[in-house]
Amino acid sequence: MTTSRERVMAAVSHREPDQIPIDLGGHRSSGVMAIAYSKLKRHLGITSGDIYVYDFIQQLAIIEPDVLDWFGVDTIELGRGFALKPEDWQDWVLPDGTPCKIPAAVHPVKTGNDWCVYHEDGTLVAIQKEGCLYLEQINWPYMATGEDAGFTDLTEAFDRMMWSKVGAPPAPIGYDPRGLQELAAGARALRESTDRAIIGLFGASLLEGGQQLFRMDNFLAMLAGDKARAHRFLDRLVEYHLENLRKFLSAAGPYIDIILFGDDLGMQTGPQISPRTYREFFQPRQKQMWSESKRLSDAKIMLHSCGGIYPLLPGLIDAGLEILQPVQTTCKDMEPERLKREFGKDLCFWGGGSNTRDILGLASPEQVAADVRERVAMFAPGGGFVFQQIHNIMADVPPENIVAMLQAVNA
Numbered sequence: 001m002t003t004s005r006e007r008v009m010a011a012v013s014h015r016e017p018d019q020i021p022i023d024l025g026g027h028r029s030s031g032v033m034a035i036a037y038s039k040l041k042r043h044l045g046i047t048s049g050d051i052y053v054y055d056f057i058q059q060l061a062i063i064e065p066d067v068l069d070w071f072g073v074d075t076i077e078l079g080r081g082f083a084l085k086p087e088d089w090q091d092w093v094l095p096d097g098t099p100c101k102i103p104a105a106v107h108p109v110k111t112g113n114d115w116c117v118y119h120e121d122g123t124l125v126a127i128q129k130e131g132c133l134y135l136e137q138i139n140w141p142y143m144a145t146g147e148d149a150g151f152t153d154l155t156e157a158f159d160r161m162m163w164s165k166v167g168a169p170p171a172p173i174g175y176d177p178r179g180l181q182e183l184a185a186g187a188r189a190l191r192e193s194t195d196r197a198i199i200g201l202f203g204a205s206l207l208e209g210g211q212q213l214f215r216m217d218n219f220l221a222m223l224a225g226d227k228a229r230a231h232r233f234l235d236r237l238v239e240y241h242l243e244n245l246r247k248f249l250s251a252a253g254p255y256i257d258i259i260l261f262g263d264d265l266g267m268q269t270g271p272q273i274s275p276r277t278y279r280e281f282f283q284p285r286q287k288q289m290w291s292e293s294k295r296l297s298d299a300k301i302m303l304h305s306c307g308g309i310y311p312l313l314p315g316l317i318d319a320g321l322e323i324l325q326p327v328q329t330t331c332k333d334m335e336p337e338r339l340k341r342e343f344g345k346d347l348c349f350w351g352g353g354s355n356t357r358d359i360l361g362l363a364s365p366e367q368v369a370a371d372v373r374e375r376v377a378m379f380a381p382g383g384g385f386v387f388q389q390i391h392n393i394m395a396d397v398p399p400e401n402i403v404a405m406l407q408a409v410n411a
Contacts, residue, residue, distance in 0.1 A: 004074035005257060008197035012300050012323060012348045014383045019410045020376060023350065023388040025063035026075030026199045027260050028055050028168065029304050029326050030388040033133065035395035037061035038098050043399035044070060051100040052089065054079060055168045057135045058392060071406040078200040078256055079169035081190030095133055105172040119160050126162040133395050137162040140215040151236040161212050175247040187255035200256035200299065202248055204241040204289055205263040206234060206282050207272065223277060230281060238285045242292060253297035258323065266307020270332045275311050283315045290320035302350060306391065308332040317346045326391045327352030336378040349379050354389035354405045361397040365404035372408040
């Protein structure tokens with residue numbers, strides 16, 4: 001009998017598996033917002049277990065084993081091997097009033113009607129405004145940095161940036177010797193407990209990293225108008241990522257099947273940057289990181305990149321990319337037939353399986369299922385496809401539609 005891990009790895013290796021692998025909650029862009037997950041559990045008749053919000057920024061819930069089994073999910077995130085004790089969690093309440101648990105390492109503070117996250121020195125890092133469903137970044141540590149900064153304080157700078165400050169398990173485990181021992185032990189235990197494919201989130205963004213530290217407009221202006229400074233910053237950023245990558249893989253590398261890098265390169269209308277800018281600033285540095293990852297581990301290289309990135313795909317493939325996720329087919333030039341025809345021999349498409357923008361939350365269950373069947377028919381032949389919806393399932397998606405989507409994959 002084929003295991004979930006074998007099924008996923010066959011698809012990633014461009015072999016047709018026994019059935020289409022399914023990812024739900026295997027990483028922070030294939031998840032379910034906690035409000036929608038609570039409704040899904042009730043719809044399925046599952047009354048046991050608390051709602052655990054492991055990703056506080058996006059308010060994503062841990063998908064429990066009963067639900068994973070219910071839908072035949074083939075993946076699991078490395079983080080599920082951590083934060084296993086009651087003291088790792090604290091009580092909170094979702095915006096719709098649903099009680100939940102959030103990581104004890106996260107410290108939201110109610111300020112007026114908003115929820116805020118502060119650095120230890122009092123700097124406001126992120127805010128969830130009243131009526132909103134997730135945090136937004138409010139601090140860009142390098143926004144006012146001078147020319148002579150040297151970028152030697154990246155650890156401190158990232159500690160003042162939302163996506164690092166508000167971590168998800170395995171965080172707050174660090175890359176010091178004790179932290180690496182904990183990381184290895186948790187990863188090993190998870191590997192021994194499951195036959196699902198394990199996805200290890202590493203991140204290591206470059207374009208996004210610059211935007212998160214300088215603010216988007218400032219960093220894009222730097223790429224266009226101060227190239228020497230941009231190269232100095234990116235060289236230092238790659239050094240920082242490579243140092244952490246070696247530590248991460250020394251601990252978790254033997255136990256993960258896929259390593260997930262992240263860099264949102266696209267928009268609805270196409271890439272944020274031109275192919276020329278990508279080749280000058282980002283392709284050689286991604287190749288450096290991905291080559292080092294392949295040298296140190298057998299884990300396949302996955303990139304999370306939202307948006308329309310069709311013109312950048314040849315360069316990403318040349319840099320060593322093996323898996324693209326979430327395959328935002330609703331963006332310019334990202335039609336499933338086109339992607340499969342032009343890049344299906346080189347890339348595994350991990351996503352694009354359900355139109356979350358126009359259908360999943362708005363159409364009937366029958367229409368959702370029809371959309372899934374049409375997309376699967378285009379992506380699945382010959383392998384190179386793992387099903388997930390396009391990015392996370394939002395809070396207002398009806399549970400009937402989630403069920404219809406997942407049941408249609410291998411119907």
